[in-house]
Amino acid sequence: MFGKVVVFGVGLIGGSFALALKAAGEAAEIVGFGRRIGSLTQALELGIVDRAGFNVGQEVSNADLVLIATPVGKTAEIMARIAPCLGRRTLVTDAGSTKGNVIAAARVHFAARLGQFVPAHPIAGAENSGALAARADLYRHKQIVLTPLPENRPEDIARVRSAWACCGGLVRELTAAEHDRIFAAVSHLPHLLSFALVHELTRRDNRELLFGFAASGFRDFTRIAASHPEMWRDICLANRTALLDELDHYRSELDELREALQRGDGTSLQATFDIARNARREWAAGQANE
Amino acid sequence: MFGKVVVFGVGLIGGSFALALKAAGEAAEIVGFGRRIGSLTQALELGIVDRAGFNVGQEVSNADLVLIATPVGKTAEIMARIAPCLGRRTLVTDAGSTKGNVIAAARVHFAARLGQFVPAHPIAGAENSGALAARADLYRHKQIVLTPLPENRPEDIARVRSAWACCGGLVRELTAAEHDRIFAAVSHLPHLLSFALVHELTRRDNRELLFGFAASGFRDFTRIAASHPEMWRDICLANRTALLDELDHYRSELDELREALQRGDGTSLQATFDIARNARREWAAGQANE
Numbered sequence: 001m002f003g004k005v006v007v008f009g010v011g012l013i014g015g016s017f018a019l020a021l022k023a024a025g026e027a028a029e030i031v032g033f034g035r036r037i038g039s040l041t042q043a044l045e046l047g048i049v050d051r052a053g054f055n056v057g058q059e060v061s062n063a064d065l066v067l068i069a070t071p072v073g074k075t076a077e078i079m080a081r082i083a084p085c086l087g088r089r090t091l092v093t094d095a096g097s098t099k100g101n102v103i104a105a106a107r108v109h110f111a112a113r114l115g116q117f118v119p120a121h122p123i124a125g126a127e128n129s130g131a132l133a134a135r136a137d138l139y140r141h142k143q144i145v146l147t148p149l150p151e152n153r154p155e156d157i158a159r160v161r162s163a164w165a166c167c168g169g170l171v172r173e174l175t176a177a178e179h180d181r182i183f184a185a186v187s188h189l190p191h192l193l194s195f196a197l198v199h200e201l202t203r204r205d206n207r208e209l210l211f212g213f214a215a216s217g218f219r220d221f222t223r224i225a226a227s228h229p230e231m232w233r234d235i236c237l238a239n240r241t242a243l244l245d246e247l248d249h250y251r252s253e254l255d256e257l258r259e260a261l262q263r264g265d266g267t268s269l270q271a272t273f274d275i276a277r278n279a280r281r282e283w284a285a286g287q288a289n290e
Numbered sequence: 291m292f293g294k295v296v297v298f299g300v301g302l303i304g305g306s307f308a309l310a311l312k313a314a315g316e317a318a319e320i321v322g323f324g325r326r327i328g329s330l331t332q333a334l335e336l337g338i339v340d341r342a343g344f345n346v347g348q349e350v351s352n353a354d355l356v357l358i359a360t361p362v363g364k365t366a367e368i369m370a371r372i373a374p375c376l377g378r379r380t381l382v383t384d385a386g387s388t389k390g391n392v393i394a395a396a397r398v399h400f401a402a403r404l405g406q407f408v409p410a411h412p413i414a415g416a417e418n419s420g421a422l423a424a425r426a427d428l429y430r431h432k433q434i435v436l437t438p439l440p441e442n443r444p445e446d447i448a449r450v451r452s453a454w455a456c457c458g459g460l461v462r463e464l465t466a467a468e469h470d471r472i473f474a475a476v477s478h479l480p481h482l483l484s485f486a487l488v489h490e491l492t493r494r495d496n497r498e499l500l501f502g503f504a505a506s507g508f509r510d511f512t513r514i515a516a517s518h519p520e521m522w523r524d525i526c527l528a529n530r531t532a533l534l535d536e537l538d539h540y541r542s543e544l545d546e547l548r549e550a551l552q553r554g555d556g557t558s559l560q561a562t563f564d565i566a567r568n569a570r571r572e573w574a575a576g577q578a579n580e
Binding site: 125143178182185189191192194195196200201206209211217219220223226229233237258261262274276281284 | 413414415432433435468472473475476477479480481482483484485486487488489490491492494496497499500501503504505506507508509510511512513514515516517518519520522523524526527530533534537539540541543544547548551552554556559560562563564565566567569570571573574576577
């Protein structure tokens with residue numbers, strides 16, 4: 001059970017966290033901060049937050065828990081604002097899709113109080129964003145990755161873990177480096193590849209003809225190319241090293257496939273497709289069982 | 291209206307064609323040929339075909355229309371079997387995902403009777419295959435591409451067009467070369483890229499960890515990596531030239547993105563993502579209106 005919980009960013013991610021904690025009866029009071037007065041008003045009207053915050057120092061100094069759920073590019077700025085006024089018992093967590101850069105910023109801004117920050121990444125999202133899209137069950141059965149720091153006390157990690165678990169999430173721990181490599185491979189790279197395909201087609205003189213014949217395979221492959229450009233720019237830059245590494249692995253794979261195709265090597269192509277299909281099916285079967 | 295219609299391959303594609311023609315009251319009798327007795331029995335039981343064919347010469351010589359709906363790799367073999375016994379009025383169409391290679395085979399096998407063959411590619415498919423998956427409405431509102439030959443008589447093109455239109459399809463015409471270039475870009479390349487991503491991940495020592503954190507973006511991007519390996523091997527080989535060309539375009543695009551990422555050029559990345567998102571959204575809006 002938490003007393004006051006302060007949420008920076010009352011959109012899909014922060015709003016759903018607030019709704020889930022309230023639904024679980026785990027937060028006495030939720031205060032929301034937002035960049036736009038419209039979002040804050042909406043969050044109040046929807047009962048996502050109990051109050052809109054205006055004075056950061058006042059709200060944060062006696063908060064039990066602070067969630068930073070702004071776009072990754074704004075995280076450092078929020079850290080700089082809350083660091084001087086953190087209460088001694090106040091814990092901070094975040095929801096950023098990349099962890100190395102968030103922790104680097106935390107080291108700078110929280111300094112001696114770094115131990116009060118327990119980094120997190122909820123693996124949940126949706127096509128829509130904003131307070132209207134927030135739902136109490138967004139995190140239900142979703143994985144929540146914590147990347148605790150050597151400076152965190154075990155009891156503080158446990159407390160932040162409990163907050164995410166109360167939202168219905170399945171909490172797991174990784175190091176920040178593991179996290180960033182894993183998500184470069186299974187999330188950031190696919191987004192980059194999908195954006196690349198659609199962008200490349202828009203450069204053609206016959207683009208209207210091409211899009212006119214695109215069907216269900218294209219639809220699935222490019223669904224993530226409709227993702228938020230600013231958010232994905234920030235993620236790519238924040239996780240640049242791991243993403244470059246994944247991109248190079250992938251380009252080697254494409255080079256091999258290109259060679260097989262060039263020499264008409266159907267056996268190699270089919271073997272590659274077979275392995276991929278089996279792995280994809282096994283993965284999907286595992287997802288269905290969860 | 292057609293008298294006898296002969297379908298080679300009574301699975302999803304051929305079975306749905308048969309069901310649609312019957313539902314429209316456009317075929318007096320449908321005879322099915324298949325490689326496996328089990329599929330044929332199933333097609334009979336499901337009322338997809340009226341009779342199972344055994345004697346190719348007898349069935350084809352007085353047929354009005356023949357559909358070749360076997361895997362692309364078997365098309366030439368079927369052509370060789372039916373060519374000697376085609377009736378003078380018999381028209382042939384197919385459902386192959388690539389057209390250049392099908393037409394090359396048709397030139398060899400149909401020779402002087404090439405004009406009786408009007409190549410087609412219905413842009414419809416589904417996760418499932420086989421007679422059980424066949425449905426009378428599979429082609430409803432789906433694009434059907436005809437790639438007529440100089441040897442086709444206009445009235446024969448019109449007659450094959452009417453068969454596909456009776457199935458509910460939106461029939462369009464392209465040259466075979468246009469067709470193969472377009473589908474290399476919007477279908478064959480995305481399949482290759484999706485297979486490549488999953489295959490590359492299966493090579494890692496930490497593959498279980500990677501797949502364990504894969505979420506909705508991965509799911510969408512890799513859905514087509516669960517496609518049929520043999521079918522996709524055949525498509526890739528059949529459309530090799532155009533696919534290699536598309537792959538090279540795509541690799542240049544990736545090279546540009548890699549350079550932008552390497553130099554931390556957020557403006558370029560965001561511009562690329564923006565253009566892609568807008569194009570993807572515009573395309574999806576157009577699809578929804580159809």
